[in-house]
Amino acid sequence: MYHLKKFNVTSGKYRKLFSSVAKVIDVSTDDKTNITRVYLQRPPVNSLNSHLLTEISYIMDDLEKTKCKGLVLTSNIVNIFSAGLDLTEFYKTDIQKLSNFWTTLQNTWLKLYTATFPTVALINGHSPAAGCLLALSCDYRIMLSPHYTIGFNEAKIGIPAPFWFIEVMQSIIGSRKTELSVLTGQMYKTDEALAIGLIDETAINLTEAESKVNSFFKNIIAFPGKSRSLMKKDCRDHIVQKFLLKKDEERELVIEFIMNPKTQKNIELYFKALQNKV
Numbered sequence: 067m068y069h070l071k072k073f074n075v076t077s078g079k080y081r082k083l084f085s086s087v088a089k090v091i092d093v094s095t096d097d098k099t100n101i102t103r104v105y106l107q108r109p110p111v112n113s114l115n116s117h118l119l120t121e122i123s124y125i126m127d128d129l130e131k132t133k134c135k136g137l138v139l140t141s142n143i144v145n146i147f148s149a150g151l152d153l154t155e156f157y158k159t160d161i162q163k164l165s166n167f168w169t170t171l172q173n174t175w176l177k178l179y180t181a182t183f184p185t186v187a188l189i190n191g192h193s194p195a196a197g198c199l200l201a202l203s204c205d206y207r208i209m210l211s212p213h214y215t216i217g218f219n220e221a222k223i224g225i226p227a228p229f230w231f232i233e234v235m236q237s238i239i240g241s242r243k244t245e246l247s248v249l250t251g252q253m254y255k256t257d258e259a260l261a262i263g264l265i266d267e268t269a270i271n272l273t274e275a276e277s278k279v280n281s282f283f284k285n286i287i288a289f290p291g292k293s294r295s296l297m298k299k300d301c302r303d304h305i306v307q308k309f310l311l312k313k314d315e316e317r318e319l320v321i322e323f324i325m326n327p328k329t330q331k332n333i334e335l336y337f338k339a340l341q342n343k344v
């Protein structure tokens with residue numbers, strides 16, 4: 067359950083706006099700029115389960131209502147931005163739970179991708195699969211170097227990345243690079259991600275990353291009117307419209323695919339490999 071609390075508990079730069087019972091997210095807003103930082107903090111690896119996705123979804127609703135001037139999406143977990151979807155949502159589940167989970171993912175992604183305010187992903191850790199999607203769905207990406215990785219690794223698990231994951235990546239790095247990337251399940255190191263345009267800037271530490279985040283917002287915050295958000299909508303609308311058209315059909319395909327015993331076996335093997343890695 068998510069609660070919006072508008073209380074001024076901090077005397078410093080940021081005021082706390084939100085709190086959630088399980089605290090899988092921490093949120094703070096800069097009083098002067100009205101830019102909000104959202105910290106994912108679901109141990110151990112910020113994997114996206116129904117609860118975390120629902121929390122993100124509520125926050126997106128609240129930020130739209132409170133006329134937020136900008137969002138920075140980042141992580142409070144050391145070395146991890148997000149490990150992508152929580153694979154336990156797929157494993158030994160039932161149709162109703164899976165259906166609810168997928169709908170939550172779809173709706174939450176749509177809110178992030180169509181946010182009317184500027185969004186920045188400060189990628190301060192590994193970011194596979196849906197973790198990568200979260201970052202790609204923001205307007206700008208700054209990633210810490212050198213040893214983190216980002217990309218769509220779904221092929222390695224034996225589950226296809228959905229068409230909208232792929233189309234979001236295509237819109238950023240182009241069709242050929244996306245095809246190469248998803249078909250090989252490639253995870254890119256920070257500098258490689260920069261070279262193919264998957265991220266916009268690198269930073270050697272958090273201080274440099276924050277300074278780059280501030281420069282990004284400084285450039286655009288004074289833009290008058292709604293022209294920026296109108297153009298963002300135009301740039302993304304072809305993906306959004308296709309997504310809306312196929313959303314329900316996709317959910318059924320996902321259920322069929324995930325519930326298939328062969329897929330269940332692949333997920334089981336992947337889990338075992340994760341747990342047994344040296």
Ligand SMILES: CCCCCCCCCCC/C=C/C(=O)SCCNC(=O)CCNC(=O)[C@H](O)C(C)(C)COP(=O)(O)OP(=O)(O)OC[C@H]1O[C@@H](n2cnc3c(N)ncnc32)[C@H](O)[C@@H]1OP(=O)(O)O
Pocket residue numbers: 110111113145146148149150151152153154192194195196197219220223225226227228319320323324337340341
């Ligand atoms: C016709 C077709 C129709 C379409 C069909 C579509 C079907 C659905 C499409 C779904 C698309 C999927 C998107 C996804 O996001 S799937 C998730 C992909 N994510 C991963 O593969 C990440 C795996 N994890 C890692 O690589 C590492 O854990 C990581 C680099 C993130 C961190 O490494 P680190 O060494 O720090 O930590 P550990 O590996 O030891 O992990 C700690 C514990 O966390 C567990 N873990 C890790 N990742 C996940 C996860 N994604 N879900 C659940 N649990 C996860 C890991 O097992 C460890 O657990 P234990 O402590 O119990 O061992």
